Amino acid sequence: MATTKTPAYETLTVSSGAALAVKLGLFSGKSTITCQEIGNRNRNRVFRVRDQENNRSIIIKQVVPFGQLFGESLPLRANRARIESSALIRQAEHVPHLVPKIYYSDTTLAVIVMEDLSHLSILRKGLIEGKTYPLFSEHVGEFLGKTLFYNSAYFLDPQVKNELEKQFSNPDLCAITEKLLFTDPFFASNSNEFEEELRTIVKGFRDDSSLLDEASKLRNTFTSKTESLIHGDLHTGSIFSNQHVTKIIDPEFAFFGPIGFDIGKIIADLLIHTMSHDDEKSSLLHHIITVWTVFSNTFKEAFRKDCRELYKTKINIQDLLYQIFADAAGFAGCELIRYSIGAAQDSDINPVPIVNRIERKSLAIRFGLLLIKERENLQDAEGMITLLTQLEHE
Numbered sequence: 001m002a003t004t005k006t007p008a009y010e011t012l013t014v015s016s017g018a019a020l021a022v023k024l025g026l027f028s029g030k031s032t033i034t035c036q037e038i039g040n041r042n043r044n045r046v047f048r049v050r051d052q053e054n055n056r057s058i059i060i061k062q063v064v065p066f067g068q069l070f071g072e073s074l075p076l077r078a079n080r081a082r083i084e085s086s087a088l089i090r091q092a093e094h095v096p097h098l099v100p101k102i103y104y105s106d107t108t109l110a111v112i113v114m115e116d117l118s119h120l121s122i123l124r125k126g127l128i129e130g131k132t133y134p135l136f137s138e139h140v141g142e143f144l145g146k147t148l149f150y151n152s153a154y155f156l157d158p159q160v161k162n163e164l165e166k167q168f169s170n171p172d173l174c175a176i177t178e179k180l181l182f183t184d185p186f187f188a189s190n191s192n193e194f195e196e197e198l199r200t201i202v203k204g205f206r207d208d209s210s211l212l213d214e215a216s217k218l219r220n221t222f223t224s225k226t227e228s229l230i231h232g233d234l235h236t237g238s239i240f241s242n243q244h245v246t247k248i249i250d251p252e253f254a255f256f257g258p259i260g261f262d263i264g265k266i267i268a269d270l271l272i273h274t275m276s277h278d279d280e281k282s283s284l285l286h287h288i289i290t291v292w293t294v295f296s297n298t299f300k301e302a303f304r305k306d307c308r309e310l311y312k313t314k315i316n317i318q319d320l321l322y323q324i325f326a327d328a329a330g331f332a333g334c335e336l337i338r339y340s341i342g343a344a345q346d347s348d349i350n351p352v353p354i355v356n357r358i359e360r361k362s363l364a365i366r367f368g369l370l371l372i373k374e375r376e377n378l379q380d381a382e383g384m385i386t387l388l389t390q391l392e393h394e
Contacts, residue, residue: 009108012062017047024104024113026058027051043252048116057118058103063110063252080252081110083170087254088114090229094146098139100247117247120240127236127273130280136239137287138294139246140266144234145298148259152228154307154315161256168229170255177232177253181334182219185342186212194341197358198365202341205369214372218330225258225327234262235269260324264331266291267381271332271367271388272339275360285385292328292381296321326375329384333371336364367391 012020018035021027032052039046045064050057063081085105092099104113123136153161184191186206194202205211231238232253240247267288274284303317340361367388371378378384 009065009110011064012045012047012060012109012111014047017060018049020060020111021049021058021113026103026113027056048118057116059100059114059116061112061114065110079107079110080170080173081105081112082107083168083254084250084252085112086167087229087231087251088112090151091143091147091248091251094150095143098143098246098248100249117240117249120242120245120247122237123239123241124236124269126241127277127280127284130277132283133241133243133246135244136241136246137290139241140234140239140248141291141294142298143246143248144262144266144291144295146302148228148230148262148295149299149302150306152259153226154303154311164229165226165256168255170232170253173232173253174223174255174257178219178223180343181338182215182222185334185337186215191343192341193343195358195361198341198361201362201365205337205365211369211372214330215334218327218334218372221258221327222261222331226256227259228256229254230257230259231262232257234265236266236273258327258331260327260329261331263292263295263324264328264333265335267328267384268332268335268339268368271336272364275364288385289381292325296325296380299324322379325378325380329371329375329378332384333368333375336368336371340364340368363392 010016014035014037017037018033021035022033027033027049028051031054033049034052035047035049037045038048039061043064045062047060047062048057049060061081063084082105085102088099088102092102100117101115102112103115105111121131123133126133149155151164156164180191183189188206231248231251232255233250234248238248238250240249270284270288270291274281274288277284300317300321303311303320307315370387370391371384374387378387
């Protein structure tokens with residue numbers, strides 16, 4: 001993959017996007033090239049460039065310096081294109097079959113040219129429509145196990161890790177996550193939005209000093225625990241899938257953070273789907289267990305084979321996995337609360353009738369609070385699901 005630096009940033013158009021694809025030699029100059037903008041321009045501009053004769057296409061993604069994020073116009077550094085492409089390249093070193101191919105990136109234009117995944121479906125959309133994806137949780141577990149181990153302190157030379165931490169410094173998007181996940185839902189904020197029927201439960205946890213202390217601890221873990229290069233925004237909307245293939249995209253939030261964060265994010269998203277689709281509950285809970293089981297087995301095997309000698313004698317791998325899951329459970333709890341009352345609420349819950357919506361959001365909040373408080377007592381996904389079942393029957 002080529003990486004270049006052009007003289008100055010300029011906004012791509014349909015015509016300049018097509019010209020860029022031809023200039024890069026991705027298509028023949030004799031081909032009939034079409035270019036269509038397919039993004040919503042919230043944070044990025046996305047174009048599909050297609051060679052009509054050969055039925056071949058690519059995606060060009062350009063980061064814009066100011067983005068609409070959860071209804072707010074925010075300055076967002078264009079270097080997140082570099083972070084995203086660099087993260088995908090590092091991930092491809094270990095799971096090339098689980099991320100899109102990167103053909104080209106330009107740091108000044110803030111452009112990434114990558115594989116077109118339009119033959120796959122966005123996982124979130126498919127799950128909402130009731131479609132099944134039998135292998136996605138196994139693939140996600142493998143992705144997490146390999147990328148989180150081989151980009152961690154347990155494998156990397158300390159000097160290499162230190163340089164990578166600088167390369168993947170991502171203060172703008174980390175600050176957004178810190179605000180919207182760990183701060184705003186727990187206090188009065190303009191980014192929050194919830195039904196009046198939830199006001200009592202919301203006031204209850206905002207007045208709970210011990211709960212606020214635990215949320216603060218999780219925020220500190222997020223900002224200070226530089227265990228591994230993490231995706232940073234892993235959810236069913238950043239996964240493409242079909243019956244056989246899974247591709248994980250959009251790591252523009254990537255930075256060196258806690259291993260449990262990505263795991264907690266995807267588990268929370270699947271829990272929300274579970275609470276919104278009674279007919280799919282058993283299958284979705286199985287996927288949660290599979291994500292954790294495959295992750296832990298993959299991570300454990302990589303640790304056994306390739307861990308630095310320093311950690312092999314000092315760290316008990318099972319204790320490490322218990323702590324990773326405790327962190328993941330706490331992060332999942334914060335996500336469940338944000339999904340219910342904060343910014344970017346989940347599209348699974350909001351469309352349902354008001355009575356069912358309040359019931360499901362209340363369950364999500366109560367379970368989120370329980371995960372935050374009880375996270376150190378949880379060791380695996382089965383224990384988490386047992387806790388959910390107990391709560392549902394109270």
